[in-house]
Amino acid sequence: MTAPGTNTDAVLSRFSLNQETVKQWSLPELAEGCRKAGVTRVGLWRAPVQEYGVERAARLVREAGLTVTSLCRGGFLTATDPGARAAALDDNRAAIDEAAALATSTLVLVSGGLPAGDRDLRGARERIADALHELAPYARERGVRLAVEPLHPMFASDRCVVSTLGQALDLAERFPVEEVGVVVDAYHVWWDDTVAERIQRAGAAGPDGGRIAAFQVADWVTPLPAGVLLGRGQLGDGSADLRGLRELVDASGYAGPIEVEIFNEGLWAREGAEVLAEVVDRYAVHVL
Numbered sequence: 001m002t003a004p005g006t007n008t009d010a011v012l013s014r015f016s017l018n019q020e021t022v023k024q025w026s027l028p029e030l031a032e033g034c035r036k037a038g039v040t041r042v043g044l045w046r047a048p049v050q051e052y053g054v055e056r057a058a059r060l061v062r063e064a065g066l067t068v069t070s071l072c073r074g075g076f077l078t079a080t081d082p083g084a085r086a087a088a089l090d091d092n093r094a095a096i097d098e099a100a101a102l103a104t105s106t107l108v109l110v111s112g113g114l115p116a117g118d119r120d121l122r123g124a125r126e127r128i129a130d131a132l133h134e135l136a137p138y139a140r141e142r143g144v145r146l147a148v149e150p151l152h153p154m155f156a157s158d159r160c161v162v163s164t165l166g167q168a169l170d171l172a173e174r175f176p177v178e179e180v181g182v183v184v185d186a187y188h189v190w191w192d193d194t195v196a197e198r199i200q201r202a203g204a205a206g207p208d209g210g211r212i213a214a215f216q217v218a219d220w221v222t223p224l225p226a227g228v229l230l231g232r233g234q235l236g237d238g239s240a241d242l243r244g245l246r247e248l249v250d251a252s253g254y255a256g257p258i259e260v261e262i263f264n265e266g267l268w269a270r271e272g273a274e275v276l277a278e279v280v281d282r283y284a285v286h287v288l
Helices: 027-037 046-052 054-063 082-101 121-141 165-172 195-203 242-251 272-286
Strands: 015-018 041-045 067-075 106-110 145-148 180-185 212-217 258-260
Touching: 015 067, 015 272, 027 046, 027 054, 027 272, 041 046, 041 054, 046 054, 046 067, 046 082, 054 082, 067 082, 067 212, 082 106, 082 121, 106 212, 121 145, 121 165, 145 165, 145 212, 165 180, 165 195, 180 195, 195 212, 195 242, 212 242, 258 272
Parallel strands: 015 041, 015 258, 041 067, 067 106, 106 145, 145 180, 180 212, 212 258
Antiparallel strands: none
16 A cells, blocks of 8 residues: 555656556446545546447546546557548547547557558558548647557557657657657557667657657556457556656656556456555556
């Protein structure tokens, strides 16, 4: 538990709870659990929001006094088939509209992997850039910034050909800073010995962290589970220097939310309020 005498308001001043960390909670349960814990920021995911109803979800979080720090996810923009590409662009426009309805300025993009039989990583990244050219003006008109998230290289084939913060910045820097930014996710970038320079580069793009649209934390634990997607560890259980990354991001000028996003079946099997309390305690010890 958080040490006696700890200022809870100070601990929670930038804390955001990503919905997937307590996936066992419904949206109303998430809103009520956050209210009881004093949490005022949440990151949401499209599937449960769509299931609940976008406008209804927007009203729920608004009436609960919650700020939506990000919506996940858009992206999957690497298709070579014209029909698949058009469908992906339409889905991303819908995601932008959903983000605007939820009053969040950040739509996280997981860019997409290689199409079947394709081995051209550079070509896939160029298709992402082409899609961003179409989507960025649409997003800007609605007050939403597209946030390119690099994923660990183990996901390059099927989920995200953008594997480093440098590659994400190479894409984002083709656009105005208010249109396209990047996500710094500790789980995906902790291993990269160039990440300090890349975070500094992102911050140099302007005030308030420049290109950094979101900062997320989860720990890296091994051995990874089968399927690896659900291998994110509880804060402090693994190898990632979470505080060190937070300090780098802060030094860049970013002073926005710190979103805890943990996909972990062990956490999902537990009672949600217990998980949230543990996450806040771990956040205070290992991130702040």
